[in-house]
Amino acid sequence: MNIPNSVVTVGKINFYKINDRIAFMWNALMAYDGFIIDSSNAIFIRTVAREIRGHHQPEIYLKGIFLMGNPELTNKAVYSLIDGFILSEEDLNMVASRSQDYFLRSLDIHPSVPRGVYGPIIKKAFDLLYTRQNKVLAPIRDTHSIIGYNFPELSVSFDENEEPQVLDALEWAEKEGLVWPDFQERIYVCNSCSGGFLSIREVCPHCKSSNIDGEDLVHHFPCAYIGPLSDFQMEDSAVLNCPKCNKDLHHIGVDYDKPSVINHCNNCDSIFQDVYVKAKCMNCESDMDVQYLKSRNINSYKLTKKGRQSITKGYSYEGIEEQIDVTLQSMESFIALLRYDIIRESRELGEDALTGIYFENLNEFANQFGDFRRQSLMREIALIVQQRLNDLDYICLEQSNLLWIVIHDVNKIEKALENLVKDIKELIDRNIPTIKLSIIFEYNHLKAVSSAEACMIDLKRKMLVE
């Protein structure tokens, strides 16, 4: 056999030595049992390691990777992507058996892939974990990652700004019982882009500007004057002097104290004591209240028994399902039911009505609290609506801010809808007083309607014009 110069053979094990990236021919590399990266260039090493582990073929990404020499690695993620170091080719004897083990264990792997968007990526990482026994999928702090953490074995399959999806994938695997989490850290991420680089600032509660100055309040005991420290400061003296009684202040705790602080906004000139704490996402520039930030756990993960069995015997679960709110009809079924009701109504004289409830400024809510909370809010609202409906009534959500409802045999519909809207507003007001939700509703009696689509368009026009 004609062995190329870049191949190093130890017994029956052939290693491909990479020291020149231009020589890469991926298909040809499948034939080798492992890789040796012989370079002192940290960036080159990282790039090659990522490309091998990120490759879609198990014949490539499951192979052992060994670094030759003692190169200085600036990126810690590389340590998770490689399998070890050798000082020279003589040391290959020590790692040859490991490469053999990886190969033998890879033979146990079942070809099935978990369903769902993350299925193939999860499989790659799990196969790697399985072949490297006792390997832990551990997070590494990484300023290049959008969340500030990196799971190298998984992250190689994502762009750096897609790191939140790595967490989603791992959470899904945890939920399925495939991995066991070990808590490392909790992070707070942007509600909009899930970015982890947040600038936490104290801002004015009125205009949300961070251009604020704080001052101590000073209370002069003898005359009961109280005001900001600047009231007591004199231009030509370091001694504090009371503006009310013109007496000098001597000893804190004896003739004066500082009972509190006061803040002044240089932007809107307002006065306040309690600042708002906002988090500005350095990635997408969303500005959020810190109490509403989304938190994510950063765990390290080990395969569970179920995880190992799934790798070797195939994944038996259904995979990721979209969370469907059972109280809501899909748009198709809603329109189908509506058509049926319109026909029925044309034959009988009922009091059925199609109602649209439009949440005008829900986008403001999403900007502040994130899309996840907007969905939660809409579910709460749908629940309130459903509690007030009869069994025959049905609802559907269009584009997250428009609720369609068909109400049967309702008397005084106007009053009923007003009460409904009042309840929704109370819910919002009670839980999120900072948001004044604008809700518009319109309805048409079905007996006056020719078609479902025309009726919905008509109501939409009324609501938007209003």
Place this chain on the structure above:
Amino acid sequence: MNLISEFYSFISNVGIEKFFRYFYFFVIFEFFRFFIVELIVLLYWVVAKRARRAAMQEAHFELMNRRPLVTIVIPGRNEGKHLFKLVESLRNQTYTNMQIIVVDDGSDDETPVIGRNLQRRGYIDLFLRNDVRGGKSSAANLAIRYARGEFIVALDADCDYLPDAIERILVPFFYDKNIGGVGGSVQVFNYDDSIASALQAIEYFDTISIGRIVSSELGIYRVISGAFGAFRRDAIEKIGGWDVGPGMDGDISVKLRKLGYKVKFEPDALCRTNAPSTFKKLARQRLRWDKSLIRFRLRKHSDVFFPTRTFMWINFFSFLENITYNVFLNFKWYFYLGDMLINFMSFLPFIFITNIILYATYNVLKYLIFGIFRLKKRDAIIYLLPYTPLMVFYFGYFLRLIRTRAYLQEFFFKASYDDNWNPAKSSRAAKQLGI
């Protein structure tokens, strides 16, 4: 039976001269001053009020036309439980251009949470908190420091205000530009809680409200209630706001008067307060009030009696009347008692019984007659009527004993500085300066 016939005999034979000798205290000091004089002034007030009607309407028109910003100042400690009701009462006001500032003076209950919540919901404009308690005066002064209104209205958190109260209390400022402060009328809200609160309700209606109408009409009104008082902001800034209490409401009124501002009472601006419902709590409150009379009238503002730069006859008479009827006559009563004991020992039980009957009759009559001048909230009049005979014990004995104790404590021991109503650090500092 023997006692009744003896009493009958005593009354039948007393004659005018002896009647005057036995009951001169009632006739001169009580009946004349608090019934005859007040009735005359009240009648004059009715006429004068009618004469002022057009000017007052014009003032009202100017107020509503200009609608100046009014800062509502609510200082307090551990008052969080009252705040929502108070804010609701303010939201129902007919006058709406208000800046509401609540100052929490180092509360150790849930007040900060409630206050911040009200601010976040936009029910109040500014919630300020001193983590360390500084006393009610400093809390009110902090609010003044950040007030933007042309007028300041100081309220107590545990009170309830009639919907037109703020509007009414502001009108006098537009009637007379020299008015620096206006006191609102305070009535007892919980008059049906206990005998103590019922007697206070009568007192607030009679002595306090009617008394203030009279003193205001005479130009000697001197206590703008801390529960409901309005001030011109420039005036209150000129006097440096409130000084260390207790008795800060009387003190600030005097300070305004000394600067030449007029101080008026507005009986139409009505606020209702929860009075102490037990005699023990009432005694504690009155001891504090009565001590402050000595501290402020006789010590801090004693210059009113002397020909200083700020001397004004009207203030001199105001103080003189106040000292005479509250302090001098309080002790004079003991002289009267001694006089009766020494000279008429054998008639003492009859004099005592007759005094009780006289005072009870006088109180009932006064209550009914002065009721005509009562402007609003007449609903309690019938309820309280049966309690009016008891006022003789309330005024004549209970309050007199408290007053005596308070005056003596303050005269000799300056006890007001030890009152824990104010933090010790402030009282100590004020005592050192003698203010």
